[in-house]
Amino acid sequence: MRTISNCVEDILISQPFLEEALSRNIINFSALAVELTKPISLMLKKEVKPGAIMMALRRYHPPVALSNSVKMQRMLKDLGDITLRSNLTDFTVKNSNTLIHNHTKVLEKIGDESQLFYTFTRGIHESNMIISSSLKDDMATHLKQENVLAVQDSLSAITINLPQNNSKVAGLYYHFFKRLAWEGVVLYEVISTTNEFTILVEDEYVDKAFTAIKRLKQ
Structure with missing residues (x-):
């Protein structure tokens, strides 16, 4: 059974720019949660509250390769x-x-x-x-x-x-x-x-x- 966290992960993976902005803490979690309320409600086929989405956003951890890892920075x-x-x-x-x-x-x-x-x-x-x-x-x-x-x-x-x-x-x-x-x-x-x-x-x-x-x- 799909969860809100699953939906959040699917959306962020499909939009890498958004995912990176989230990992760098340069995006408003509350505003993004409101923006994602409708698409996630459609994905789950039930009404979802922005607060639950915001919690999923805060718990999300992007892949290490997308973060400014020491190994990647050295390579660049x-x-x-x-x-x-x-x-x-x-x-x-x-x-x-x-x-x-x-x-x-x-x-x-x-x-x-x-x-x-x-x-x-x-x-x-x-x-x-x-x-x-x-x-x-x-x-x-x-x-x-x-x-x-x-x-x-x-x-x-x-x-x-x-x-x-x-x-x-x-x-x-x-x-x-x-x-x-x-x-x-x-x-x-x-x-x-x-x-x-x-x-x-x-x-x-x-x-x-x-x-x-x-x-x-x-």
């Missing part, structure tokens, strides 16, 4: 270099039996040009190729026989070097996404390797995204 402080690459183009292509062959032609074109930016991500139904815009025409030529779903110009990539053992810390990526969401940054693409995390944004969001990520180290 140890973030490595932040690299910005601009003038990028993203190709979204439907997967096919010939895509890998045409992809090989792209790699041959890039060769040893270390100054170029290039990534390839293969999903279940489609793949993404992100490349320096100077090679946009070459990429289009090699993909002319493929089903190109979308092409987006005027993109920039921000790459963060992550500390060793970052995969052992729960909630690290949450802090990136939370900060970017608070700043109103719309993510076009997210790419990650074991020790690197890259976001792709349209040029209009570059300054806000770079500043938001830099502040995480502080």
Whole structure:
């Protein structure tokens, strides 16, 4: 049987910003309890009083990963270099039996040009190729026989070097996404390797995204 505490937990988990504000004691418990009275009454199919909800809110303990734990703060402080690459183009292509062959032609074109930016991500139904815009025409030529779903110009990539053992810390990526969401940054693409995390944004969001990520180290 569901309880008021169960309902409070479900609502807070579905709204992480609200959950964090609650954990930092920067939200009015009484006002929030009144706000949650109607949805929780509907969830339980009976009338619930704000006082009971407020008690459940005060007893709620968020996951450790969402709090300012010493381990998380150390991990954020140890973030490595932040690299910005601009003038990028993203190709979204439907997967096919010939895509890998045409992809090989792209790699041959890039060769040893270390100054170029290039990534390839293969999903279940489609793949993404992100490349320096100077090679946009070459990429289009090699993909002319493929089903190109979308092409987006005027993109920039921000790459963060992550500390060793970052995969052992729960909630690290949450802090990136939370900060970017608070700043109103719309993510076009997210790419990650074991020790690197890259976001792709349209040029209009570059300054806000770079500043938001830099502040995480502080």
